[in-house]
Structures are given as structure tokens and as C-alpha cells.
Amino acid sequence: MQEHNRAKVLAAARDELAERGFRDAKIDQIAERAELTRGAVYSNFPSKRALYFAVLAQEAARTSGSRYPPTARTATDALGDFARAWMARLPLAGEDRRSASRLGRDLLPEIVSDERVNQPFSQLTCLSAILLGLCLEQLPSSKRTASRMVQVAEIALTTLHGAGQLAAAAPGFGEPFAVVRACEQLAELDLDDTWQPAHLPHISPARPTDQPWTPPALTDALRDEPAHLDDDGVLAVLGLHRLAAIEEALRAAPPTAAVTAVLVTSNPGELGPLVRLIVTDLRNSLRAAVAPSAWPRLQIIHDESGDLAAAAGVPAVSDATETAVRIHDGRITARADGYGACHAAASA
Incomplete structure (x- = not known):
């Protein structure tokens, strides 16, 4: 019954949000559309914002990415295909205001409005840049000399987020294909991007231990397939303010070691749907741009219940x-x- 009611609330919220936008959408109207009480809505979602994030995450999950395998053989082509997939989900100038692509027009303004969401979103965007950059590093580039491409990915995401905001605020402004071409050229920039964090030499070594490892069966959110949690490697339990730290594991772990990021938060009801949205959007764009063989070895686990963290010895x-x-x-x-x-x- 709970799942049935949740599905009804999401469907009703999607219609209300598409029609009125986030700020004018009313929980009472959503409850009426769903033929449920106001209390039933709040029993599934702690706030209107959490419900909005959940609607956007559901819409992203319905879009599995490109129907065709990626063909890019260079970093330039891959970054162009990534940008093209990103731009394809933005609303067109003459598009119906109730279309799915217009649902996300209030996302960044809502994130900006609350400091409690700013830092998690910043770190989720850092995570996206790290994964996109690692993909680009696996592909050849004619001019690049630096081995790290995370800064290039950061600039590309900055450009694409800006294009998204203008698509919402100034429909019809700019040429989407010009944005794609600009992103392609970013892959050839030599930003002297090197991996030399100053704090790494001062980190205390890991402590030896010997404990059983019996993880629950979960899904790798990056690939949307069963996670391989029994493989030898590194598993990092990261709060939403510490996600960028996963690059340290990816750079330091032996080539054959699996690396898993377990994403946790003290506010899963509100922030869990936002995490799912950002990871799903990233997955969809990567699928259109980069062959799976060039994806980083990272697995991403949404651990809103905390069960996997507890199995790793992190009960709180x-x-x-x-x-x-x-x-x-x-x-x-x-x-x-x-x-x-x-x-x-x-490094252990």
C-alpha cells in the first residue's frame, strides 16, 4: 500500500509541478490529484522540495540514455557527445510549458535558496566532474599534455549548467549546437591539470584489522546493475560533504582493485532523491558519450538506509x-x- 500511495503521489506531483512550477505547486492540490490526504503525502515525502527532487529523479530514470552505443574515439568527440546528450533534455523555445523537459527549470534556483542543499549539490557536481574527467583521460587527445582532465570536465559542466539556466530563463536564446561545439574544444585545452594534493604525504596510514565482510545485495547506481561488493578493493563510506575524496581512492588503488563509493547522509528523506537525480543524469549522459570500457572502475551505492555503512563498521x-x-x-x-x-x- 505504501508503494502504491507513493506512486500516486509522484504522478500527481509531476502533473502539478509541470502545470504550476515548483513555487506555485501546492501540497493540498497534489493530495487532491492523488485522491489522498495531505498527511499521506507527507508520510511519503518530508517536504515539497523532497517531492520535487523525487519527481525529477523519476523522470531521469525513465530516460535510459542513448539508444545507440557511443562511437567517440577521442576525448573531443566524447565531450561533444556528452554535451549533446545533456542539451537534448533542455526545453525548446516553443515547447509546451507542461512538458517533462520544463520540470527541471526550478531545480538550481531551489538549490541556491538553501545552504543545506548547496554543499551536497556542490559535491555531487564534483563527483560528476571526476567521473567525466576520468572517462576523458582514457581517450586520446591531439594537443593535451596533462594526464588529468577533471578541470576540463568542471568547465564543461559549468558551461552546460549555465546553458540550462538560460534555456529556462530566456527560451530561444543561443544556439545549442554552438554550446556542443564549444564543449568539444574544451577537450583540447591544456590546463596543466595535475594530481598533486598537498595533504596526501601527511595522511596517517590505514589501521590493519581483520573483520568479516558480509555486504547486502545492492545496485550500482552508476551502471544501474547489481553491484559487486565482494570483489577485492576499496570501499569508501562518504557523506554528501565529502564526495570529492573518492578521487583519492581512484588514483591510489592498484589497477585491479575495485573501488566503491557508498553515499550516505543525515537527511536521506530530503537529499536522497537529489543524489539519485544527479547520478542518474550523469549515467544517461555518459552512456551517450563513452563506451563502457572507458568508464572508471567506480561503483556508486545509494545507502539511504545505512545498511551497507553498518556492514562496513560505520553504524552512525x-x-x-x-x-x-x-x-x-x-x-x-x-x-x-x-x-x-x-x-x-x-594505499594499504
Whole structure:
């Protein structure tokens, strides 16, 4: 019954939000559309914003990405295809204001309006840039000399988010294909982007341990397939203020080691849907741009219940959590906590 009511609320909210926009949408009207009480809406979603994020996440999940396998063979082509997939979901100038592509027009203004959402969104965008940059690093570029491409990815995402805001605020402004071509050229910029964090030499080593590892069965949100949590490697439990730290694990772990990011938050009802939205949007755009063989070895787990974190020995989580463990032969063999934990566990 709970899942049935949740589905009714989401469907009703989608219609209300498409018709009125986020600010003018009313919970009472959503309840009436769903033929439920106001209390039934709030029993499924703690706030109107959480419901809005959940509607956008559901819409993103319905879009599986490109129907055709990516063909890019260079970083330039891949970044162009990524930008093209991103721009394709933006509303057109003459499009019906109730269309699915217009649902997201209030997303960034709503994020900007609340500091409690700013930092998680910033870190989710950092995570997106890290993964896009790592994909681009696997592809050749004619002019680039630096090995790291995360800064290029950051500039591309800045450009695309700006284009999205203008598509909502000034329909018809600019030429989408020009934005795509501009993003393509970013892949050839030499930004002297190197991986040399000043704090890494000062990180304390991971502590040896020997504990059983019995993770629950969960889904890798990056690929939308069952996660391989029994594989040897590094598992990092990261609060939404610490997501960028996963690059430390990806850079330091041996080439054959699996790397898993377990995303946790002290406010899963409100922020969980936002996390799902951003990861799903990233997955859809990557599918259109980069062959799976060039994707990073990272798995992403949405751990809103905290069950996987508890299995890793982290019973209490917050948005500042950073704990990493090393998995080997079904055992936890090393552990690190706090700033630099991802690097320490990956280097153990």
C-alpha cells in the first residue's frame, strides 16, 4: 500500500509541478490529484522540495540514455557527445510549458535558496566532474599534455549548467549546437591539470584489522546493475560533504582493485532523491558519450538506509562522514577514518 500511495503521489506531483512550477505547486492540490490526504503525502515525502527532487529523479530514470552505443574515439568527440546528450533534455523555445523537459527549470534556483542543499549539490557536481574527467583521460587527445582532465570536465559542466539556466530563463536564446561545439574544444585545452594534493604525504596510514565482510545485495547506481561488493578493493563510506575524496581512492588503488563509493547522509528523506537525480543524469549522459570500457572502475551505492555503512563498521553517519576500508578475500583487512581515509585505505 505504501508503494502504491507513493506512486500516486509522484504522478500527481509531476502533473502539478509541470502545470504550476515548483513555487506555485501546492501540497493540498497534489493530495487532491492523488485522491489522498495531505498527511499521506507527507508520510511519503518530508517536504515539497523532497517531492520535487523525487519527481525529477523519476523522470531521469525513465530516460535510459542513448539508444545507440557511443562511437567517440577521442576525448573531443566524447565531450561533444556528452554535451549533446545533456542539451537534448533542455526545453525548446516553443515547447509546451507542461512538458517533462520544463520540470527541471526550478531545480538550481531551489538549490541556491538553501545552504543545506548547496554543499551536497556542490559535491555531487564534483563527483560528476571526476567521473567525466576520468572517462576523458582514457581517450586520446591531439594537443593535451596533462594526464588529468577533471578541470576540463568542471568547465564543461559549468558551461552546460549555465546553458540550462538560460534555456529556462530566456527560451530561444543561443544556439545549442554552438554550446556542443564549444564543449568539444574544451577537450583540447591544456590546463596543466595535475594530481598533486598537498595533504596526501601527511595522511596517517590505514589501521590493519581483520573483520568479516558480509555486504547486502545492492545496485550500482552508476551502471544501474547489481553491484559487486565482494570483489577485492576499496570501499569508501562518504557523506554528501565529502564526495570529492573518492578521487583519492581512484588514483591510489592498484589497477585491479575495485573501488566503491557508498553515499550516505543525515537527511536521506530530503537529499536522497537529489543524489539519485544527479547520478542518474550523469549515467544517461555518459552512456551517450563513452563506451563502457572507458568508464572508471567506480561503483556508486545509494545507502539511504545505512545498511551497507553498518556492514562496513560505520553504524552512525552524517554528511561529514569519511571512512574507507580495504576488502580482501571476504574480510575487512584495513580501515581509515576522517580526512584522507580514501587515500589511506587505497594505499594499504
